[in-house]
Amino acid sequence: MKSPTKDSKLFHLKSNFAPTGDQPAAIAKLAEFQTNEQVLLGATGTGKTFTIANVIQKVQLPTVVIAHNKTLAGQLYQELKELFPNNAVEYFISYFDFYQPEAYLPAKGVYIEKSATVNEEIKRLRVSTLHSLSTRKDVIVVGSVASIYPTSSPADFAQYSLWLVVGKEYGLSELKTQLIHLNYVVNKQQLTPGKFRFQGDVVEVFPGYAQDYVLRLSFFDQQLEQIARIDPLTNKVLETLNSFKLGPADEYIVNQNDLGVALDTIKAELKDRLKYFERLNFPERAQRLQTITEHDLADLKAWGVCSGVENYARHLEHRPPHSKPYNIFDYFTKGEWLLVVDESHQTLPQIKGMYNTDISRKQSLIEYGFRLPSALDNRPLSYEEFRQGINKVIYVSATPREEEIQLSHNNVVEQLVRPTYLLDPEVIVKPKDNQVEDLVSEIINQRKHNGRTFVTVLTIKMAENLTDFLKERNIKVAYIHKDIKALERLILLTDLRKGEYECLVGINLLREGLDVPEVSLVAIFDADIPGLPRDERSLIQIIGRAARNVHGRVIMYANTISEQMDKAIKETQRRRTIQMAYNEQHHKTPMTVQKPITLNQPIKLKTKSSEQQKAALIKQLTKEMKQAAANQNYELAIEIRDSIFELEKQFRGKIKS
DSSP, X not given: OOOOOGGGOOOOOOOSOOOOTTHHHHHHHHHHOSSSEEEEXXXXXXXXXXHHHHHHHHHTOOEEEEOSSHHHHHHHHHHHHHHOTTSEEEEEOXXXXXXXXXXXXXXXTEEEOOEEEEOHHHHHHHHHHXXXXXXXXXXXXXXXXXXXXXXXXXXXXXXXXXEEETTOBOOHHXXXXXXXXXXXXXXXXXXXXXXXXXXXXXXXXXXXXXXXXXXXEEEETTEEEXXXXXXXXXXXXXXXXXXXXXXXXXXOOOOGGGHHHHHHHXXXXXXXXXXHHHHTTOHHHHHHHHHHHHHHHHHHHHHSOOTTGGGGHHHHTTOOTTOOOOOGGGGGTTSOOEEEEETHHHHHHHHHHHHHHHHHHHHHHHHTTSSOGGGGGSOOOOHHHHHHTOSEEEEEESSOOHHHHHHXXXXXXXXXXXXXXXXXXXXEEEOSTTHHHHHHHHHHHHGGGTOEEEEEOSSHHHXXXXXHHHHHTTOOEEEXXXXXXXXXXXXXXXXXXXXXXXXXXXXXXXXXXXXXXXXXXEEETTTTSOSGGGSHHHHHHHHGGGTTSTTOEEEEEOSSOOHHHHHHHHHHHHHHHHHHHHHHXXXXXXXXXXXXXXXXXHHTTGGGSOHHHHHHHHHHHHHHXXXXXXXXXXHHHHHHHHXXXXXXXXXXXXXXX
């Protein structure tokens, strides 16, 4: 692929670090795009995100990065925002902090009403994403699998905007109506994104996608005299403008002019469905559907919105039955673009399952008269539809599945050499018969080089019993389980690093996302038991937890060597061989990852600290998060980010109370 000329470059990567190890070769090969679909097989700790960032800069293409959960998406967003400070790096995940979808359980005769808690900041970031895609070309969107759910159509979102020009006359009442049609809401007291207020001849609008400025419109009579962007906290004028295109306050805009047509098609569908129930002699279902739908129609006519308005999306968007809903990928249809599927071994299976799950839930609602059949047309993309929208794609994983390899036509780019030149750990298999006593001996031996230990078991009971036993043997141990929140998890990990603990016991929490360079031993109990926690990919991910330390070792306790164990051990040895050969050829010495331990004491202030202390702590953690990202210490960065989120929730909760 031919790169743009220097003057035409849209994406500019900023970093104090240059690609090292396998990164330069991986970047060069990926950027060639010999096939439209490729795999980046990157071992744990090799800097896969930094490689992808360099590919984006090299190919100069708008990019979507999809992760399999919000936490990982947040990590990637932070990393890429740091690496591309002058580009539009956007965040597009579900804006629900809590979401219970509408459902009907026929076997129990129970109807479950939709219940949700909306995160206003995430909602703003979604609007910001669509705004950037509608107005810029230098966009990188980081999203979760929720990206395949519907959003506003590109044409509608671009259409619903308001051009403001200095010197032009506007009727203030007409301007107010136009703002309301863009889903802006009057709020005379406090301006937040999506709100506006009139103060005499001055109108202040907080764009629904903005964070750091408010739009101030100053009028003389009916003429717009000045457009200024002002600081929302200090009211200081940041800049004055001759014109401004104000985008919608919300992701979804109902076209008031075409609303009547949508209402008519909803009524027609209702009429047909009532006849259907009458033929089947289901009067209760017919009555229920008529009551619900007519109530929704009345609300739509009066307000342009109703409870469960998404169920009428196909009518409101004037789409034909069974058509594909609009989604984020529709904003990338005008030219080449790049899709990056992070942790593809988990992300692709999630995308595959979402369509069928949604259809299954709605079928009962439709069959029993809670919703019209058109509700099925507001849905996530099917896997086939997702595939149809792909232009160029890179699947990123330390353990890609056979599907990704086949899709890439075996175009697999390996990145096995770490910037620290650390080797994959040595893997040892020991019998289970004396595993607990052997583990105690190994943990004690770890003290010689001040090493720490991770232990992974299969059940909660085993984890609890093992933790209790180790405590009885004077081992400084803690149990890290699924109910531990991010902040407490970070405290435990920091205590482990400081030596307050020498061992952590967990279940499947040791597969991904734990970056503790002091850990030089990972012990895997029941490594030969078949199943997901002990399949080849899971074992390789667990083995990777010991790849931050020059003394890294893994002990698998097993009475037999299962097929999955054998594959994982052989793959680890293959990688070790390549890494050792590289180090020997280039005269490189492996180095344990170095990172400061600075978080524990301030975090323990937690709920007892004053609001001033919490604000200072958030500021400190933000600085450390950015430093971790700058040092390519990305797993630490996301740990800190999660802690910031929890502290901010405490902070907001205190203010509200």
